[in-house]
Amino acid sequence: MTTLKRALFALLAIVPLLLPAIAIAQDPPPATEAPVTSNPIVEAKKKLEQSRQQLADLRNKIEAARENEIKLGELKLQVEQLGRTALEASVSTRERFNQIKARLDEIGPVPAEGQPAESEVIKEERARLSDERAAINAATGSAEALSIDATQLSNEITEMRRTLFTETLLERTKITPEVLEEAIGAGANEGADLKRTVGGWARFVWNFKRESLLAAISLSLVVGLVLYSVGYRLAGPIIRRNKMIEKPHYITRLMVAYWSIMIPTLAVGAFAFACYSLLYSFNVLRPDISPMVSTLFGVCVGLYFVSALSRAVLAPNRPEWRLVNVSNDGARRLERSIFAMALANSLDYFLGTVSVALGSAVVLTVAKSMIASIVIGLILIWISFIRPMLREGEDPATRGRPWPRALSMLLMLTGFGLIAMAVIGYVGLARFVAAQIVVTGAIMVTMYIGILSGRAIGTQGAFARTYLGQRMAERYQLGEVTLDQAGLAASLGIYLIVLLLGLPGILLQWGFQTGDIESWAYQLFTEIRVGSISISLVGIFAGLLLFVLGLMVTRWFQRWLDGTIMVRSHVDPGVRNSVRTAVGYAGVGLAGLIGISAAGINLSSLALVAGALSLGIGFGLQNIVSNFVSGLILLAERPFKVGDWVVAGTTEGFVKRISVRATEIETFQRQTIIVPNSVLINGQVGNWTHRNKLGRIEIPVSVFAGNDPRQVTQMLLEVAATQPVLRNPEPSVAFLGFSATTLDFELRAFVADVLDAGEMKTELRTAILERLRQDEIALAGPAAPTVPVTMDPESARLLGAMIDSAKGEIAQKPAPSRKPVPKPVEEGADETG
């Protein structure tokens, strides 16, 4: 009883609140039933029964509206709403369901045999609750069936609409004076209707929702101001036409044009969307008003877009910023006619929505579309008479020349065609063509400008000349190559933006639904089917990403292992190198496998391919495989390591890098030689620095045969002892041979580092030579041997006298300085000669 009382009180409290609504709404909703006492299951069942009835009604309506695209669209929404109602109805029983379940759990199961029997009350309650549970299940089941039906019906409608779209274009409406008369009557009716509806709504809103309306309007203004100031500050430099620039570069003009179309249009669109959302969420709009308002906003945005586009391309007042080469006069006229066309189209579209919202006769829509098509046709004909063309380099202020003949013919033909189509009754087609000329044309021109600017930015060196490029170069100290790459990236980005914005726009224009485009895009990224193969872009991208990630992790692990663990453990550099290389290859392999798996490529199918190819690979890639295996052996066996001085065949030098296929050896002349690993494994490799860096140096010494060999040996050993060669093994001297002229020795000594051998040899040779000079050990015999001459004493005296007289002559006049004085040879000094 108390609950009933409370409900009554609650109702009494609510009634005054409901009163204005009841007073305004034509039929007050039956909200007077007390909801507290009602059973949710019964309610849900009732709702479902209603929904089923409605679905049946809708099915009939859809059959009737098979030819009416707009009606079908509305019905589809209703059908979808029914499906949701079914879901909501069964969701509303959930609370009760949970209560029942909880209570049933409390009561527990039916007692088994042998257990004490339970009381009658509990038994009864369990039975009642179980019944209720079954009823809920049944209701949910029927809701489920209903939702399936609704979904199927909704799909049917979609199919119908699609076929309609292709068919109604070519449908013919007879245009007779009666029809026109009827249309005029309907127009008058619609005008009155519109006045009444809008007036009623305005009065209602002003009287009862004034705060909401004012709040929505003021919030919209705030949003608009924020958008304007932020947009102006952020995008100002790229959309404003800088007055300082006298002759802007083509790229600058393109960029300014493109962005001055896109950014303000997006801002205006955002503003319109925000306004509409605010009005909607403040409940200011009535269901019959809201489509009109939304269309009005949409049409305004569209109109703004077209006029921004024509202003950007034609720049009627700024000839130097014009993208096309037309005369001033032509540009002004073209801009006006394009705006007029867009206006006619927008009005037609808006009035069409008004007709739909007010349920006006179809004939009115036909008449309006006919007028719009004729107007657009006339404008096209007018455009064909404009004289905008200019010769290259001609002053834009001149009068201009007519269009090229083909273009003017095309314009005129389209104009007359539109008028003819509208007059003979193909109004749908005429309207469609007229709308496409304006809207698709506008979108395509925008896309074209975007693509042009993308291409212009992408050409070599173009980005560096733009304002942004110069600023970036100054700010980040970018080089020419980096700037060029940035330009390329910018160009690709512009292409992407253009396609992402433009293509869906055109598709939407042609009557595709947002859902279709979304699902296409989704499919494009998740699953592209070619025959039985399905490719997933997202998968491939994820695979690539994982592979790169794997590589990065591997590199990091390599560095960490090498630089932190192995350095501290004082591991041999060769081992370090091998471990690092092995870890690197293992990481790359693993990352590759993970990437391939993530890309959705089945590894088992790869195995099949690998199996089939292995024979071919075995033959064809024999060398590479052999080198690869050799590389692995090199890494494991380590006959040489990086930095070793090796000799392989004719190649001698330091090992720079051991990779899996080949090893790099740098010769002493700094030439890098890539030696395949199999050569290093199969051939003989000399390594000067394998186990230790010990090396022996040999210095051959030849002295004059007249010297004492023991003295020379002793001297050489003494010299070696003064030099930093190893004492153990100690230096030794070998007496290699002797001949008539020389004694040949060889000094052999060991050095700790074979890399120092050359320097040490030089040092030793210098020291030996110094010592030889110091000890006056002759390196060679006299320049000419002494020849014994036999003569009689008479001749000897004569010769002596001749020599004496000659000496006297030389003493009297000084000898010419150029002539070398022959060295006096002591007779009998050398007998060996």
Added chain:
Amino acid sequence: MLVTMLLMSTTIAAPAFAASITNKDGDSVIVTIVENGNRTELALGAGETESVCPSGCFVTLPNGDRVALNGDETVEISGGSAFVK
């Protein structure tokens, strides 16, 4: 108009949360899910959790109970019946 359409499409495409179903039983269970007019069967191993139907669906549980989900609930299955949060 184009822009409003684009903007609207973005709001429509805003991601909805999916309902999650968790099997708290020791054995695996099979639940039937009806979503967008399609009937699918979902097998859940012991302790497994699956995300289903972002935009609402009907679920038939092993014990024959049927529950309707808006798409943002958490469902726990124990003893063949469900507890919806």
